Amino acid sequence: MTEFPPLKNDLILRAARGEKTERAPVWIMRQAGRYLPEFREEREKHDFFTICRTPELATLITLQPINRYDGLFDAAIIFSDILVIPQALGLVVEMVPGKGPHFPSPLEEPADIDNRLNKKVDVYKELGYVFDAITMTRKALEGRVPLLGFIGAPWTLMSYMIEGGGSNTLSKSKTWLFKYPEESKRLLQIITDVAVDFLIGQIKAGAQMVQVFESWGGELSPHDFKLFSLPYIKQIADRVKKQLKDDAVPMTIFCKGSWYALESLSEIGYDTISLDWTIDPAYAKSITKGRVTLQGNMDPSILYGGDEIIRSTVRTMLEGFGTNERYIVNLGHGILPTVDPEAVRVFLTTVHSVGLELNKNS
Template identity: 60%
Template sequence: MESAFPPLKNDLMLRAARGEETERAPVWVMRQAGRYLPEFRKIRQSHEFFEVCRSPELATAVTIQPIERYSGLLDAAIIFSDILVVPQAMGMEVQMNPGPHFPEPLVTPDDVKKLSPVVDINKELGYVFEALKRTRKELDGKVPLIGFCGAPWTLFAYMIEGGGSKTFERAKTWLFKYPEESNALLLRISEVCVDFLVGQIKAGAQLVQVFDSWADELSSHDFRLFSFPALQYISRNVRTRLAAEKVPAVPMICFAKGANLSLELLAEQGGYDVLGINWQIDPAEARKIVGDRVTLQGNMDPTVLYGGRDAIEKAVKRMAEGFKSGKGGWIANLGHGITPGVDPEDLRWFLECVHKYSARS
């Protein structure tokens, strides 16, 4: 399968994800192909958001934009898509205007009947697989390509809330009022996520990440009850499926945003090679918790990118010192996605500082 693609020239990200000591930390940025880039905004002027996702040609072009702009500074590309393509594949309508909106969210457990009873992942999300294949070829081995999906709890919350939320009143009502039905839906979403990730790996993804963007909305108790089982189900079943189909395994990353009280659980039992952390935990403290069992990814506060070059440099230096304490791999990133108002040249400075301060002496 790999022989169908150009040979990889920069394997720093893969080595770090496997826990190997690297000459410096590899670096990529969540949402690196996005609205802060003028070249991305130009494409969006004539194409609706999900149109870009569904067009392999456009998705490839957007994925490669930051790799070309920051030539030699980024160590991975992430396929341009969205976590909400999974609810779409399950039969729900999702609009982007400008944020995500579900015209018909799930109101009661009875509404689960509206979802497609069977999801043909190749039919519904084949455009992502085609984008991955195309992007692998056009990257020409410069950097590895990351595939991804949303975590079941995060997708569950969107499907019930109908969009983003400050209180998560509707989704949490389901968890506490209908725990059995909630876990059944979370499992159903998990099964689609497994199919989707396996399909992405078979299409050429060299790493995959599971985004649990709303993990910090759950107490550690409720995270253990509702989110963690689904995350563990995905890691175990993706690996089992790949082995059964004789497809080489790839590193798996879990970014459970803000689930800092559950790092020990995730490191010990989650089944992921890499754990992403947000900026609300000190890297040295995270390293003490996980030891060398997993590679850590993160974690500068994205809003530091608005603070100017001195602030960025100080933050990167401090971050590097924290991650380099103790044993274990480190992948440099932000503690969440880059925001639309960032000056692209300030991101360039962040990347240059990572190269400088993460280097092994």
């Protein structure tokens, strides 16, 4: 077992476990990335997936926001990408500047499952670079904040693998669901099996909390979500916790757009539910009834609005969710690449000051 420096700030872990906190902890999705000039400098020197596959570079970039906003973030999240699982399954994924992820040869028909995907994925062989980066980063953090790991959820990954990249309609992947439902479930199960092994490997490597991103959950109807998303994300939580037992860490599920699934999501074994900006705090609290910690949910575009709107929105959010129990501050999706880093500083300092103020007055 790797020895790590003692943790100095466990605020986010306490919040995820439902314990009292002196203020609400904060991190932001994609906090290590494109909005930081220091990241863009590294990106000019290296291909995106080269950074992911080079533990020293992944560590450097994971630490960039922690160093820039010293003492303001309550967690680091490892620099990686959800699409490393499709890569491990045998598909080529490229990150095209200005376009995003691109699969030169996406899956086109169910026969491709047998003909083109790896039958058995050894995550330590195919994705060991992520584990190495997590261990290296955990040491480099020197206990300043916990380190988060993450994966993409099966439906979201399946969609990328079939669409070949981002899509406004997901028409190709939805065609699979409705034309080939059993084959679709088989593909979802294949992805799930790799996801479970990958998350367990991340936790063993040193991740102290993990998040599952169902970024395209809201593209499914409530009925189809129950068929093609919920069983697989539930399976991930069940299997990871069962296999790790006492070594399990808090787990977060983020299903963007799936407001209708809040009750189900609070019953499938996750400690935290991350919310997008379309969900009202009072509604979320009424549905989840304190069974899970809530995370979110400021619209990332608020960060373009100036200091005053950032401060007022943060205050409203903290008043709505509460500041001392079962709440983690975050955006409602990943930070956008053209955000001014100083707007992020305003956001973070406001979370700290208003959180402490509201706690003192409560």
